[in-house]
């Protein structure tokens with residue numbers, strides 16, 4: 001048996017009657033952009049996050065970009081970002097005209113911390129974008145305290161963390177605004193691209209609504225140079241169906257994580273994810289670490305187990321950011337993680353039988 005990294009077909013199959021019925025309804029309604037499905041989804045997703053507003057946009061990258069722009073971040077500003085994240089976190093900052101300033105993460109969690117930001121702060125620092133990496137919430141209280149003292153804006157990158165909780169509160173309501181992605185492989189995934197900005201600030205929500213629709217509230221009146229970044233009716237309708245199953249699907253992920261943690265606990269040289277007491281993770285990914293990662297990955301492939309690496313090239317070493325002149329030796333933890341992390345199969349349709357195959361394969365490594 002091949003154990004897939006993530007089975008999107010199974011996700012569709014489980015909900016096929018509901019999704020098909022919904023898509024048919026939207027097809028027949030004849031309204032495809034900025035209609036009632038989007039409005040309903042925005043209300044439902046805001047409520048899910050425990051926040052006042054959600055604004056649907058085209059994807060997670062643009063959710064981050066528009067959240068930053070709505071707070072006035074732009075050319076001349078610096079924005080603190082994690083050194084180990086998907087490059088979109090950095091690209092969103094770059095697209096506003098501001099400069100991403102990386103901070104090396106804490107090794108235990110892989111997330112950035114308030115203490116870690118010391119060397120990155122300058123008079124131009126205007127915002128920080130903590131990422132809840134792999135679905136594990138960053139330690140937000142100290143970050144919020146620091147940001148408040150400094151007058152910074154806090155934008156959560158919650159693209160991997162739909163439904164995760166920090167000290168009992170859902171991510172998405174922990175900063176000035178949060179950005180979500182509904183890329184198909186995320187915990188809440190559309191059948192294409194999608195994203196949302198979530199905030200408690202009514203003025204910011206209005207600003208994002210303006211920016212996502214050509215800077216226009218009223219047709220042909222363009223108040224600001226906006227963009228076209230809208231979550232369409234088909235995707236919003238599918239997301240409404242999937243949102244109703246998100247808690248249950250996250251529960252299955254948690255159960256799968258529990259089984260991995262239990263079964264892999266006693267294996268030498270294997271570092272397992274640790275959950276800090278402040279966190280209730282969404283288990284978007286189950287990421288372990290091994291000094292001989294590449295050899296372990298080939299071994300698992302031979303045993304029919306698909307794995308991925310999140311992420312093999314940190315943004316500071318990406319050709320896209322060569323011009324910033326960043327030195328890899330300044331980000332030793334991000335460097336180390338990029339060489340040792342390995343993501344095991346994870347998702348709501350991973351069966352205990354599949355997990356047994358993964359566990360047996362790992363146990364056989366090096367024997």
Ligand SMILES: *Cc1c(COP(=O)(O)O)cnc(C)c1O
Nearest residue numbers: 059060061086088089159181183
């Ligand atoms: C997926 C992701 C994004 C970007 O989302 P898209 O919808 O693919 O644009 C941003 N940040 C992180 C951490 C992500 O994992």
